[in-house]
Each structure stands twice: as structure tokens, then as C-alpha cells.
Amino acid sequence: MSAVTYLEAIRQALWEEMERDERVFLLGEDVGHYGGAFRVTAGMLDRFGPQRIIDTPISESAIVGAAIGASLLGMRPVVEMQFIDFIANAWNQIVNFAGPHHYRLGQAVPIVIRGPSGGNVHGSVFHSQNPEGYFQHTPGLKIVAPATAADAKGLLTAAIRDPNPVLYFEHKYLYRRIKEELPAGDYVVPIGQARLAREGRDLSVITWGAMLHVALEAASRLEADGISLEVLDLRTLKPLDQEAILATVKKTSRVIVLSEEAQTGSVAGEVAARIAEHAFPWLDGPVQRLCCPDTPVPFSPPLEEAYLPNVDKLLAKVRELASY
Amino acid sequence: MAKLSKNWGPLHPAPPPPESERLAKTSLDRAAQLALYRYMQLTRMVEDRLGNLYRQNQVVGGLYSSRGQEACAVGSAYALSPQDYVGPLIRNLGTMMVRGILPSEFMMQYMARGGSPTGGKDANTHFGDLSRGVVAPISMLGALIPVMAGVALGARMQGRDSVALTYIGDGGTSTGDFHEGLNLAAVLSLPLVLIVENNGYAYSTPTSRQMRIQDIAIRAAGYGIPGEIVDGNDVLAVYEATRRAVERARGGAGPSLLEAKTFRMKGHAEHDDAGYVPRELFEEWRKKDPIDRFERHLLGGALATREELDAIVRSLDAMLNEEVDRALASPLPPPERAFEGVYA
Numbered sequence: 001m002s003a004v005t006y007l008e009a010i011r012q013a014l015w016e017e018m019e020r021d022e023r024v025f026l027l028g029e030d031v032g033h034y035g036g037a038f039r040v041t042a043g044m045l046d047r048f049g050p051q052r053i054i055d056t057p058i059s060e061s062a063i064v065g066a067a068i069g070a071s072l073l074g075m076r077p078v079v080e081m082q083f084i085d086f087i088a089n090a091w092n093q094i095v096n097f098a099g100p101h102h103y104r105l106g107q108a109v110p111i112v113i114r115g116p117s118g119g120n121v122h123g124s125v126f127h128s129q130n131p132e133g134y135f136q137h138t139p140g141l142k143i144v145a146p147a148t149a150a151d152a153k154g155l156l157t158a159a160i161r162d163p164n165p166v167l168y169f170e171h172k173y174l175y176r177r178i179k180e181e182l183p184a185g186d187y188v189v190p191i192g193q194a195r196l197a198r199e200g201r202d203l204s205v206i207t208w209g210a211m212l213h214v215a216l217e218a219a220s221r222l223e224a225d226g227i228s229l230e231v232l233d234l235r236t237l238k239p240l241d242q243e244a245i246l247a248t249v250k251k252t253s254r255v256i257v258l259s260e261e262a263q264t265g266s267v268a269g270e271v272a273a274r275i276a277e278h279a280f281p282w283l284d285g286p287v288q289r290l291c292c293p294d295t296p297v298p299f300s301p302p303l304e305e306a307y308l309p310n311v312d313k314l315l316a317k318v319r320e321l322a323s324y
Numbered sequence: 325m326a327k328l329s330k331n332w333g334p335l336h337p338a339p340p341p342p343e344s345e346r347l348a349k350t351s352l353d354r355a356a357q358l359a360l361y362r363y364m365q366l367t368r369m370v371e372d373r374l375g376n377l378y379r380q381n382q383v384v385g386g387l388y389s390s391r392g393q394e395a396c397a398v399g400s401a402y403a404l405s406p407q408d409y410v411g412p413l414i415r416n417l418g419t420m421m422v423r424g425i426l427p428s429e430f431m432m433q434y435m436a437r438g439g440s441p442t443g444g445k446d447a448n449t450h451f452g453d454l455s456r457g458v459v460a461p462i463s464m465l466g467a468l469i470p471v472m473a474g475v476a477l478g479a480r481m482q483g484r485d486s487v488a489l490t491y492i493g494d495g496g497t498s499t500g501d502f503h504e505g506l507n508l509a510a511v512l513s514l515p516l517v518l519i520v521e522n523n524g525y526a527y528s529t530p531t532s533r534q535m536r537i538q539d540i541a542i543r544a545a546g547y548g549i550p551g552e553i554v555d556g557n558d559v560l561a562v563y564e565a566t567r568r569a570v571e572r573a574r575g576g577a578g579p580s581l582l583e584a585k586t587f588r589m590k591g592h593a594e595h596d597d598a599g600y601v602p603r604e605l606f607e608e609w610r611k612k613d614p615i616d617r618f619e620r621h622l623l624g625g626a627l628a629t630r631e632e633l634d635a636i637v638r639s640l641d642a643m644l645n646e647e648v649d650r651a652l653a654s655p656l657p658p659p660e661r662a663f664e665g666v667y668a
Contacts, residue, residue: 025481051481057511062470062504069474069488072454075481077474092501096462097471104446105460108668139666163668 004182007175009149010040010114012182013156014078018048021076024160027054027063028080037082038116038175060089067111068098068165076160081115084169085129098165099140108163114156116172117145118210118260120308123172124299130209130259130292132237133266135167142191143238143267145169147212149180151235154189162191169237171210178213192236194244200230203322204248206271207258208234211309215258218314227322237267245271246279253284254321258309263291285324290317336601337524337531338538339608340557340587347621348561354627360402360559361622362636364394364615367418369640370427373648374434378594382652384436385447390415392557392589395614396491396521398422399562400582403570404457404489409475411459411468411490414449415521415588419491423456427644431651439654443661465496469505469518476514476573487573489517489566495526497543498534506579510547515573517566518581521556523588528600541583549579556584557614560621587612 004012018024025048026041032055035042045053056063060081067077081087087094094113101109119128132143142164146152152170159166197212198219205215212233219229232248234241249255255275259268272287290309298307352360371389378387390397397418401410404422412419417430432440433448441451452460459475461468472490479486492502497520509516520540524531537543544551550572554565562584569580587609591598622628 054512057504057507059470059504059508061467061501062473062508065467065470065501065505066474066477066508069459069471069476070478070481071474072459072471073475073478073482075478092464092467093470096464097467100462101460102668103665104442105451106665107452107454107460110668142667 002181003179004149005176005179006149006152006170007038007040009153009182010156010170011042013153013160014041015044015047017157017160018044018052023074024076024078025052025054026078026080027056027067029056029058029082031055031080036080038172041080060086061093064090064093064111064113065097067113068093068101068109071109071111072107076110078112078114078160081113083123083127084115084117084131085126087113087115087131094135094141094165095138099138101140102164103140109165110163112156112159112166112168114168114170116175117169118171118173119297119304120173120210122299122301122304125296128297130169130261132169133261136238136267136270140165141238142166142236143169144191144236145171145209146235147171147174147209147233149178150182150187151189151195153182154187155191155235158188158191161188166191169209173210189235192239192241194241195233195235196230196244196248197233198229198231200228200252202228202252203254203256203318204230204232204252205256205258205314206232206234206245206248208237209260211258211260214309214311214314217311218318221311221315222318227318229318240271240274242274242278245274249275249279250282253282254324255283256288256290256314256317256321258314259289259291260308261291262294263289264294266291285321288317288321290314335530335532336605339605340585340612345617345620347558347617348555348564350560350564352560352563357622357627358636360398360563361618361628361633362640363398363402363418363422364559364618365637366421366427366640367394367398368615369637369644370421370430371417373427373644374431375594377431377435377648383434387434387594388414388448389590389594390417392609392613393521393523393586394418395559395562395618396519396556396584396586399559400489400519400566403563403566404487406457407484407486408570409457409459409472409479409486409488411461411472411475411488412449413461413465413468413491413493416491417449420449420458423458425453425456425458427647428651431648432654435651436656437651437654438657438661444657445661466492466499466501466505469501470508473505473509473514473516476509476516477512480515485574487515487517487570489519489570491519491521493526494520494522494524494531494540495529495534497540506547506581509579510549513576513578516579517569517573518579519566520581520583521586522583523586524605525588525601527592527596539583541581544581547581549581551581551583553583553585556586557612557617559614559618
């Protein structure tokens with residue numbers, strides 16, 4: 001076995017699920033002949049044919065709508081958003097059709113919508129967003145956001161097999177920057193379970209996606225200072241693994257929620273609220289959030305650097321909270 | 325400030341074109357034509373019963389009527405086969421009747437009862453039953469078009485011989501999903517039939533404020549698919565045009581768009597007196613009432629006697645008495661159900 005990239009792990013999950021289950025098919029813009037803007041679906045048209053790897057017009061709402069319709073007949077469509085920012089064009093289909101459908105009618109909508117999210121690649125305002133906050137508010141949806149290659153594979157496999165609409169937010173910064181050996185065989189990471197990425201004693205960082213790597217880097221640097229950071233990777237953002245969140249807070253009593261979202265209305269805000277509600281007596285300091293400011297994602301490198309959380313900003317926040 | 329132009333186009337739709345009383349030629353035999361009559365009467369009678377329940381304060385929320393449009397719903401649904409799927413809108417109660425949905429199911433939906441198809445979670449005609457080939461709509465118009473394109477896609481991938489049919493109003497054609505859905509269906513050559521029920525008004529807004537064209541059917545050309553205008557108050561014309569479109573779809577020739585010209589004979593919903601509609605339009609269209617016209621066709625063509633038609637209505641009336649009782653007997657849902665069923 002050799003190490004595979006985060007991107008290759010996504011392709012492996014798609015490929016293996018399509019081999020395993022003939023109900024699984026892909027649709028999206030440029031996913032077929034071109035193999036996807038980031039080449040996630042490269043080679044799949046040749047293997048699975050145009051009936052199952054479907055190039056579509058530029059119509060995000062119709063793509064998601066069609067996926068919903070096919071799923072009602074028991075198919076397992078996986079939609080690719082070329083960049084996750086474009087998911088806004090499918091808003092109505094996701095929040096009004098897919099989300100409430102099972103509650104209203106008892107009919108499953110087993111669709112997956114996946115696509116590259118996140119910044120730090122100078123993608124500018126419309127190719128850098130993190131939309132999880134928009135969708136956490138919609139009942140009936142599940143949201144996952146893998147931070148490692150293994151989770152990228154295991155969570156996508158789980159998402160495809162899940163009977164509910166699952167939004168799978170992969171992080172484009174991680175596509176070719178991280179790699180690891182993947183567990184052999186049928187690998188599923190259950191939706192709804194966070195992962196303790198690093199054990200520590202003094203302070204917890206709760207995070208997901210590319211920010212996990214910021215947290216881990218900060219944790220290794222703080223070792224020299226004698227500060228022991230615990231890092232919880234949420235992996236699933238809806239439904240949240242509240243048990244794991246409260247467990248780490250009760251252990252360290254100091255917590256920072258680190259997120260690449262614009263701060264107001266973020267998933268990080270929901271995490272912070274749950275901690276305040278359910279773990280207040282265990283806290284030795286205020287729940288802190290390190291998110292992006294409430295601005296659009298800026299383009300020019302110095303602007304984007306100022307906008308995004310990074311290791312230095314996290315270290316400052318940790319030191320501030322540690323001395324509270 | 326420059327003076328604004330007064331030429332904003334006509335405010336109200338034109339009255340119906342004068343035409344012969346004769347309905348479209350049909351291949352349907354007498355029994356099938358009597359079935360169409362029965363379904364149209366049933367649709368109107370169920371809606372009349374719902375109106376009674378509304379006036380008795382049994383209905384929770386709004387009540388919507390398809391009065392005057394029964395031929396569109398019934399004629400189109402009758403052209404489908406058991407393996408086909410249909411996505412009805414609020415004025416397609418007749419469609420759902422043809423697919424075997426019971427009157428009491430609508431009544432319980434409107435009365436928010438626990439025994440309704442959605443268990444009290446959703447209202448009115450907003451339900452479906454995949455086993456009877458009915459896909460539930462959402463309130464946002466246009467959304468069902470891509471979804472039904474996906475139903476057609478899924479059925480084709482499964483090697484099934486199914487066609488998907490859905491509806492949109494004149495107002496709903498202004499949505500992005502109308503364009504996206506029809507275009508996607510066209511480029512993938514999906515077995516989809518889209519019926520535009522052009523009934524003159526979207527709530528209070530006349531078609532002239534939705535579009536600058538008279539015939540919505542011409543939009544089909546923009547998608548490279550057949551578009552046909554059909555007399556929406558002639559159940560035989562609707563049936564025959566839908567049958568042709570369904571055959572094309574089943575044969576692999578892709579989607580079609582039918583524009584059924586009809587008229588909404590009531591307000592948007594029961595609370596709306598439609599005071600914005602010129603009275604003479606109602607007068608003109610009343611002469612074209614789809615049920616009255618079909619009766620004249622059946623009687624004039626010696627396909628049925630007055631006594632036979634009356635007997636159909638009497639038997640429906642008796643059946644509806646039982647259906648109303650059944651619906652009223654259903655209790656309101658238990659409160660704890662509010663928290664159930666978010667996830668599959």
C-alpha cells in the first residue's frame with residue numbers, strides 16, 4: 001500500500017461505491033469528459049460510461065433537483081459542485097425539497113452533494129467559501145467535512161450509503177497537500193462521530209477541515225512551551241457529536257472553536273452555544289472562537305492571509321485563554 | 325423627471341377564442357369517456373365538499389380550487405400508464421384522483437388530521453405516493469420540474485419504461501427552475517412531459533406581467549423540443565395531446581411542452597374573491613366550462629343519456645358522504661409527532 005492524497009481518497013470512495021452499487025451515479029458540470037475541474041472524477045467516464053457519469057448544463061438547481069428525483073426511485077446520485085460556492089444556486093432544492101422531504105412524507109432522499117470548499121488558494125470571493133453555516137439550520141440535512149485522506153474516503157463512503165441528503169464539504173487546500181495510507185478494504189467512517197486528533201491536558205481546540213492542520217501545528221509548537229493542546233476534529237457538522245464536544249471541554253476546561261467560516265451564524269457559534277449550555281460549570285474561561293471576520297473572502301494574498309485563521313493567530317488565542 | 329411610458333402592455337388576458345362546440349377527435353371508447361366524465365365530476369365534487377368543510381371551519385389554513393381546470397388535470401393524467409410518474413401542483417387534484425388518491429386523503433390533509441398522508445405534517449395537496457406514481461410538490465413553483473426530470477432519469481437508468489409528467493402554471497414559467505429543468509431534460513433527452521396550465525393569472529398577476537408572449541408553447545423551440553397549444557377546457561384534446569407527448573417520451577424522443585389554455589374560475593385561494601379579474605372574463609369562460617362542454621359532447625353524440633350521467637353523480641355523492649365521515653373521524657395528530665421523522 002502506498003500513501004494516497006486527499007483528492008485520490010475521494011476518487012477511491014466514488015469509484016469503489018460505483019463498483020459496489022449500480023444505483024450510484026455522478027452528475028455535475030465537466031465531471032465526465034474533462035474529469036472534473038480538480039480531476040476528482042478523472043477516468044470515471046471511461047470505466048462507468050456516460051449513463052452513470054453525467055455531464056450537465058450549468059444548472060446547479062436542476063442538477064440537485066434531478067438528483068432528488070432519481071433518489072426518490074431508489075438511485076444514489078452524487079452531485080459535484082464545481083466549487084462549493086455555487087451550491088447557493090441550488091439553495092431552494094436543498095433546503096425546501098431535499099431537507100424537509102422525509103419529515104413531510106416519510107420518503108428517503110439519499111443524495112450526496114460534494115464539492116471543493118475553503119480558501120487559502122487565492123480563489124477570491126466566489127471560489128473560497130465555507131457554506132456549512134448556511135445549511136446547519138436546515139432540518140433533514142447531514143453535513144460532513146473531512147480533514148484527512150482517510151476520513152475523506154470513509155466519510156464519502158458513509159455519505160453515499162446514508163439514506164439522507166448529505167452535504168460533503170471537501171477542502172480544496174488539502175486536495176494534493178496531504179496524503180496517507182488508507183485502511184484496507186471497505187472503509188466507512190460513521191457520520192456523527194468526531195475524532196480525537198490529538199490528546200492533551202490544558203486546552204481544547206475543536207475544529208474541522210483544513211483548520212485541523214493549523215490546530216495540530218499549533219499543538220506541536222506549544223509542546224515546547226509546556227502547553228498541552230487537545231484537538232478534536234468534528235468531521236461531521238450536522239448532526240454534531242455533542243458527547244465528544246462536551247467530553248473534551250470537561251477534560252481541559254478551556255476551549256477554542258477554530259473555524260474557517262465567517263464568524264456570525266457559523267457552526268462554530270452553535271458549538272460554542274452547546275458548550276455554554278451544557279458544560280458551563282466545567283469552564284475555567286470563556287468559550288473562544290477563532291473564525292474569519294464577517295467579510296467576503298478577499299482575493300489578494302496579504303488580504304486573504306489577514307482574513308484566514310492561521311497558526312500564529314491560534315497561538316495568540318491559546319496563550320490568551322491559557323492565562324485567563 | 326422624464327415621464328414614464330404608459331405602454332406597459334395589456335393588463336388582462338384576452339377572452340377565450342370563439343370556437344366550435346365540437347371537442348377534439350379521440351380514440352377513446354365510450355367507457356373511457358365516461359371514466360373521464362366521472363373523474364372530472366369527482367374532482368369538482370370533492371372540491372365542493374372541501375368548500376363546505378372550509379365554511380364549517382374544519383379546514384386549517386387555505387383552500388385551493390381547480391374549478392374550471394378539471395379537464396387539464398384529468399385529461400393529462402388519464403394518458404399515463406401505471407408505471408408512469410406524475411408531479412401534480414395545487415390545482416391538480418384531478419390528476420391525483422386519476423392515480424387513485426382517495427377523497428378522504430385530501431380532506432384529512434386540508435383538515436390537518438393525524439390520519440392524513442403526511443400525518444398532519446404538511447397541508448392540502450402537498451403529498452404523494454410513489455407506489456401510485458405520485459411525487460409530492462413543494463410550494464416553490466418550478467422546483468418540481470428538475471425533480472421530475474430526475475425521476476425520468478432514474479427510471480431510465482433502471483431500465484424502466486416510465487414517463488414523468490408534471491405541471492406548471494403561467495406564473496411558474498417565470499422561474500429559473502422552469503428553464504433549468506426543461507433544458508436539462510432536453511439535453512439528456514429524458515422522458516418528461518411538461519404541461520403548462522395557462523389559466524390567466526398567477527395569484528393576482530395576469531400573464532401579461534409574466535411574459536411578453538401570447539403563447540407559452542413557443543418557448544419549447546428554445547429547448548429544441550416539441551411545443552403544442554391545446555384547448556385546456558376540452559378534456560379530449562388534453563388527453564390526446566398528452567398521449568402523443570407520452571408516446572414520444574416513451575419512444576425515446578425526449579421531452580415535450582404542452583400549453584393548455586384554460587382559466588382559473590376562482591381566486592388564488594378561498595379567501596381571495598378575485599376582484600382583480602374583469603367579470604366579463606368569467607362570463608366568457610363559464611360558457612366553456614369543461615364539465616358542461618363534455619356533458620354536451622356525451623349527450624349530443626349519444627354516448628350517454630342524462631339518466632346515466634345523473635347516476636354517476638349520485639353514486640359519487642354517496643361515496644363522498646362516506647369519505648367525509650371517514651376524514652372527520654380522524655383525530656388531530658399527537659403533539660409528539662412534531663419531533664419525529666426528520667431523518668430516514
